[in-house]
Amino acid sequence: MSETMRAVDIKGGAGPIEALHITTIPKPRPNGTQALVKIKAFGLNRMDLLQREGHYPVPPQAPKTLGVEFSGVIEAVGDRPEEGFKVGDEVFGLAYGGAYAEYIAVSTRMLVHKPKELSWEECAGIPETxxxxxxxxxxxxxxxxxxxxxxxxxxxxxxxxxxxxxxxxxxxxxxxxxxxxxxxxxxxxxxxxxxxxxxxxxxxxxxxxxxxxxxxxxxxxxxxxxxxxxxxxxxxxxxxxxxxxxxxxxxxxxxxxxxxxxxxxxxxxxxSSLRSRDEAYQGKLRDQLVDHAVPRFADGRFKIHVDKVLPWEEVQEAHRMLEENRTKGKVICTVS
CATH class of the missing domain: 3.40.50.720 (NAD(P)-binding Rossmann-like Domain)
Structure with a gap:
């Protein structure tokens, strides 16, 4: 198994849209309650624009890679995953960072099982928003x-x-x-x-x-x-x-x-803010989402409005769309 993966990075650590590029970085390893998820798609948020420019207070536990919401398949788990999550599960989730990548290590407390009725792109647009x-x-x-x-x-x-x-x-x-x-x-x-x-x-x-x-x-x-x-x-x-x-x-x-x-x-x-909250606080909100909203996603009462889907190689254009307020709903990047 490779020890590296591709991920979006920012030349110089912070900068304009043109500073975004895909490079190779170490692949994370799951430990404790974490799962390693092979990412299918990730969602963009306005905080990503601010973080790219160096204007967002990133939580200390966040990796430098952008992105807080994603969908994908569990490839490995730590030694204490939350009950109900195992290798091969299709999931979506919320992270402190690191979603603009091929893989992410994230607490199973912040994962949700993917409903079969929804696409990878739709699920990647749920968690943060x-x-x-x-x-x-x-x-x-x-x-x-x-x-x-x-x-x-x-x-x-x-x-x-x-x-x-x-x-x-x-x-x-x-x-x-x-x-x-x-x-x-x-x-x-x-x-x-x-x-x-x-x-x-x-x-x-x-x-x-x-x-x-x-x-x-x-x-x-x-x-x-x-x-x-x-x-x-x-x-x-x-x-x-x-x-x-x-x-x-x-x-x-x-x-x-x-x-x-x-x-x-x-x-x-x-x-108020969400990203700076601890895992226990975010986990309660995850539970409320699962109980209150996920059944309505599955039966169509709630809609995830995806405005544009782009391959992650076009992440610069994805950021540009958000920056220019050209969207109604989510911009999603797919990882291939």
Whole structure:
């Protein structure tokens, strides 16, 4: 058995898209609770772009190779794998890093058996996005049926998952925002959102207030940060919650931001992340995904929206698609 494998690397350790290339590195070995998975496909996420540029705080246990979600076949296991996982199993999973490669060593606690109804490409697009959405709704925002919810970046993979979860679990209303009319239409007609607003052409906070008779929305899931901070406070309902998961719109608030809503509306602003969490925390979310979402993937009630599949030799183009916001759903690379 070869001691090396091919993997995507970054020339100089960090850099532009053109720095991505495939090279040969040592093949990992599974130990303890780990499995060695031969990768069939991996999913791309915005954190990969930041990590490539050297702007993402990578957890200490992560290998330098990019990528946190994948699908593939277990080739070997350590001496203490989780019960139910063995050599030959078809799986998909979440890792701290290392998925842009032919093989990955990952805890079996973060693996899920692949449903026969789904493709390798679809399964590679589930772990990071659906677990992040699950975390945002159920662990952070304390969503319960009957609450209203707004998902920013509605055509992003996490919001695509979150909108479907919100609709399935009987939110009173599910709103979305996007920067293109086509993406707004997609969230309503394809995903089942109640309404969606174009943040380039509409005052989306005013539209939310109109749609809710001035009440506002109970939960806002935000990936934008500073650019939407004031409007989030305007649009959130009394006793509502704003969950921030990213800073696509920056981190520095402009002068004149009015934080009076924190007292006037008794609202809560909370930030969260997934990759920096320990295995026990992530494992609980894996279990919730298996119980709550995987059966709905298998019978078609939940859809994994894959926008583009590329061979991993075209990883530069895959990053370019994400960087230029040309996608509705996942970009997946296949490993051959």
């Amino acid at each position: 659906w677990i992040t959405a699950t975390q945002a709704i159920y662990l952070i925002s304390n969503f319960t049926p009957g609450k209203s919810i707004l998902w920013h970046a509605g055509a992003s993979s996490v919001s695509i998952a979150g909108i479907q979860l919100s609709v399935a679990d009987n939110a009173s209303a599910v709103y979305a925002t996007a920067r293109q009319d086509e993406k707004c239409e997609f969230t309503v007609k394809t995903l089942g959102a109640t309404a969606a607003f174009n943040t380039k052409t509409q005052n989306w906070a005013n539209e939310i207030l109109k749609a809710t008779d001035g009440k506002g929305v109970d939960i806002i899931i935000d990936f934008i940060g500073a650019e939407y901070f004031q409007q989030n406070l305007d649009a959130v309902a009394r006793d509502g919650m704003i969950v921030n998961l990213g800073f696509m719109g920056g981190t520095q608030l402009p002068a004149g931001v009015d934080i009076g809503a924190f007292v006037r509306k008794r609202c809560t602003f909370v930030g």
